[in-house]
Amino acid sequence: MKTELLNPNDIERAAGIIRSGGLVGIPTETVYGLGANGLNPMAVRNIFQAKGRPQDNPLILHIPDPSWLEIYCQDIPEEAWRLAKRFWPGPLTMILKCKRRPPEELKNSPVCSLTHEGPYIIPDVVTAGLDTVGMRCPAHSMCRAIIQAAGVPVAAPSGNTSGRPSPTSAWHMLEDMDGKIDAILDGGDCQVGVESTIVDLTCQPPLLLRPGGVPLEELQAALGKIELDPAVTRQLEKGEKPRAPGMKYRHYAPKAPVVVVKGSPVRSAEYILEHLSDPRWDGVICFNEFANWYPGYLVELLGGALDTWEQARRLFRALRAMDETGVKRIWAQCPGDAGMGLAVNNRLNKAAGFHIVEV
Numbered sequence: 001m002k003t004e005l006l007n008p009n010d011i012e013r014a015a016g017i018i019r020s021g022g023l024v025g026i027p028t029e030t031v032y033g034l035g036a037n038g039l040n041p042m043a044v045r046n047i048f049q050a051k052g053r054p055q056d057n058p059l060i061l062h063i064p065d066p067s068w069l070e071i072y073c074q075d076i077p078e079e080a081w082r083l084a085k086r087f088w089p090g091p092l093t094m095i096l097k098c099k100r101r102p103p104e105e106l107k108n109s110p111v112c113s114l115t116h117e118g119p120y121i122i123p124d125v126v127t128a129g130l131d132t133v134g135m136r137c138p139a140h141s142m143c144r145a146i147i148q149a150a151g152v153p154v155a156a157p158s159g160n161t162s163g164r165p166s167p168t169s170a171w172h173m174l175e176d177m178d179g180k181i182d183a184i185l186d187g188g189d190c191q192v193g194v195e196s197t198i199v200d201l202t203c204q205p206p207l208l209l210r211p212g213g214v215p216l217e218e219l220q221a222a223l224g225k226i227e228l229d230p231a232v233t234r235q236l237e238k239g240e241k242p243r244a245p246g247m248k249y250r251h252y253a254p255k256a257p258v259v260v261v262k263g264s265p266v267r268s269a270e271y272i273l274e275h276l277s278d279p280r281w282d283g284v285i286c287f288n289e290f291a292n293w294y295p296g297y298l299v300e301l302l303g304g305a306l307d308t309w310e311q312a313r314r315l316f317r318a319l320r321a322m323d324e325t326g327v328k329r330i331w332a333q334c335p336g337d338a339g340m341g342l343a344v345n346n347r348l349n350k351a352a353g354f355h356i357v358e359v
């Protein structure tokens with residue numbers, strides 16, 4: 001299959017491909033997504049195929065407007081409307097209860113058996129058979145225009161091959177998906193750079209499943225108490241199950257093993273300097289302030305030591321850049337947990353398989 005590279009004028013074309021069951025790379029403010037008609041089980045199955053994604057890892061649905069929640073979800077708590085008002089459109093995904101299909105539809109309707117099986121309006125293949133669904137209303141203007149024009153909820157995981165860092169440019173997505181999908185619409189570089197924050201509103205108190213583009217502190221200000229799923233901050237023990245199935249998989253990983261070094265920026269920079277060995281094989285991802293500390297080594301800058309937004313924006317790009325070089329080991333500085341630091345920590349820890357040094 002030839003993968004077309006579309007430009008911002010091709011919104012209608014992108015929407016048309018989605019409506020007719022194809023796969024399109026769509027820009028969002030977080031990362032590029034691999035979009036398909038979320039009501040078409042065949043199209044959704046092709047997403048799993050193109051990514052090499054495990055079948056038990058559900059997809060989130062992208063909608064143009066909060067009012068669409070009522071079409072696909074039920075028992076929507078007041079908190080969901082509050083969060084939608086405050087953070088949508090934007091990098092927040094809410095886990096809500098799926099709406100059941102009316103009983104008469106479930107009984108021998110030929111139309112429905114053609115479209116999908118399962119008790120909910122959203123096909124089982126989207127939710128991996130769960131009774132909940134992740135809903136997101138993205139902020140990227142082209143993404144919104146595509147969903148509006150398609151007129152269907154768009155199922156979209158991040159547009160990377162499973163396990164690789166998520167793509168933050170059309171070019172990065174093409175690297176992974178060329179020849180496997182119909183098209184990618186180039187909407188420029190992603191402004192957030194890490195995926196959406198996921199909050200589960202089907203439990204009390206709400207549970208943070210994945211830190212992302214909306215910092216935890218802002219969610220707390222809007223909601224009050226929130227708990228953190230253990231998978232956010234540590235490696236799960238054998239047999240432990242995260243609530244977001246995707247959090248159990250190795251993820252965001254470049255080819256070379258990563259060592260994350262935590263501590264004050266100067267101490268972690270010194271630690272890396274003391275432990276570097278061969279300039280041919282060791283690469284460093286460091287804060288801008290230390291750009292000149294490792295002459296001769298391959299260095300990717302993460303942003304200023306205190307600018308966790310910039311770090312989030314650059315992280316996946318830096319991990320992918322390391323892959324281009326053939327380095328055999330990557331040392332990475334890591335910010336504290338405040339603000340966007342929690343998301344940067346989470347992605348770096350996962351990229352490193354929780355190989356973390358505290359200095």
Ligand code: TXA
Pocket residue numbers: 028030031032033034057058059060091093095127130132133134136138156157158159194195196197198209243244245246247
């Ligand atoms: O920013 C984002 O969220 C991007 C852009 C494209 O919108 N999308 C994205 O999708 O990151 P994905 O599939 O790469 O990550 C979604 C995560 C996975 O870890 C999945 O397991 C979890 O959300 N998830 C999806 N549905 C869920 C559900 N019903 N309950 C718990 N976790 C769910």
Ligand code: MG
Pocket residue numbers: 157158166
């Ligand atoms: Mg992903």
